[in-house]
Amino acid sequence: MEHVSKYLTQEIKLSCYEDKLFKSDLMFDDHMLVWFISGRTKIIQPGATFHFKAGDIFLIPRNLLATVINYPSDGLPHKTVVMHLSVERLKQFYQHIELRVKLRPERKIYHFHQHPLLESCLASVVPYFDVAGTFPANIASLKITEAISILREIDPSIDHLLANFDEPGKVDLIDFMEKNYMFNMPMEKFGYLTGRSLSTFNRDFKKTFQTTPQRWIMERRLELAHYYLAEKQQKPTDVFMEVGFEDLSHFSFAFKKKFGYAPTKLHSA
Known part of the structure; x- marks a missing residue:
């Protein structure tokens, strides 16, 4: 490029x-x-x-x-x-x-x-x-x-x-993550935007979601991709970037591992 x-x-x-x-x-x-x-x-x-x-x-x-x-x-x-x-x-x-x-x-x-x-x-x-x-x-x-x-x-x-120079304050973790999980950001950035240090963010996340941020984010991205493919009839090549994956092969591998079939099969169906 x-x-x-x-x-x-x-x-x-x-x-x-x-x-x-x-x-x-x-x-x-x-x-x-x-x-x-x-x-x-x-x-x-x-x-x-x-x-x-x-x-x-x-x-x-x-x-x-x-x-x-x-x-x-x-x-x-x-x-x-x-x-x-x-x-x-x-x-x-x-x-x-x-x-x-x-x-x-x-x-x-x-x-x-x-x-x-x-x-x-x-x-x-x-x-x-x-x-x-x-x-x-x-x-x-x-x-x-x-x-x-x-x-x-x-x-x-x-x-x-x-003219607003305030730093992000502490916000509701569930509401923020449900709106922003598709963005590829370091966990430190997610912590900053929710008004937390990295350690506090990880601790609050585990307490709230009973899993790690990385696992939860992956699950939510795959669920959103499934919705786009099944309900919106979008193509995998159009979906993978919008749900937060960096490349198509990684998306296809993770999708098949979770659902048992390739995203191309769902779209063609």
């Missing part, structure tokens, strides 16, 4: 995938503002699937679990400009802004379809990727400040997300 990333700074990059597709399960430490130059992306969250194409702009909040599948399209690579809106940068931006009410932010992906101001802001950094030398820090700061200002102009309620 050919994947090239060019960085102006740690906060602004141009990402390009040349191959057929690239899939990853992600949880970002920063809010990610993404503008599509070409290609397509499918983002899968609990209970929601999003499709983005050239011209689309979206914002993924930090600490949000998602499966991201990137595809080339129309003979062009998957190419995006990505801007990191870090907690440090946002704290600087908001330090002199008085917010009236601090509400709990919505944990969702924000979509700004071909918005002219945002598109102009993000497109304006593209020429800098072809300029030799170090990208001036003051220009990077201006571009990120401009992007934040435009986001606030488009959607004033976005302050509740961007």
Whole structure:
């Protein structure tokens, strides 16, 4: 797979995938503002699937679990400009802004379809990727400040997300795991997102589910795959990534071991 990333700074990059597709399960430490130059992306969250194409702009909040599948399209690579809106940068931006009410932010992906101001802001950094030398820090700061200002102009309620610097608190383990078991994350990440250390997460999990996280996650993924194949009549090649497996052969082996027959037999039936 050919994947090239060019960085102006740690906060602004141009990402390009040349191959057929690239899939990853992600949880970002920063809010990610993404503008599509070409290609397509499918983002899968609990209970929601999003499709983005050239011209689309979206914002993924930090600490949000998602499966991201990137595809080339129309003979062009998957190419995006990505801007990191870090907690440090946002704290600087908001330090002199008085917010009236601090509400709990919505944990969702924000979509700004071909918005002219945002598109102009993000497109304006593209020429800098072809300029030799170090990208001036003051220009990077201006571009990120401009992007934040435009986001606030488009959607004033976005302050509740961007100005919220809280870490994840302790949440109900059953509810969280039922919504997020299909994501391939280290157990440390699952612990962090549920407000627990790794040891506390493992202890609480065993007490709640009477098994280990790894075994429970495998069982739930296979059960979900069986549902997609039997009830939705989806193909194994379309299912294995969506339920959390990294490759088709591992999925087929695990499925046959649990159910006694290959997933292809169920689909063909």
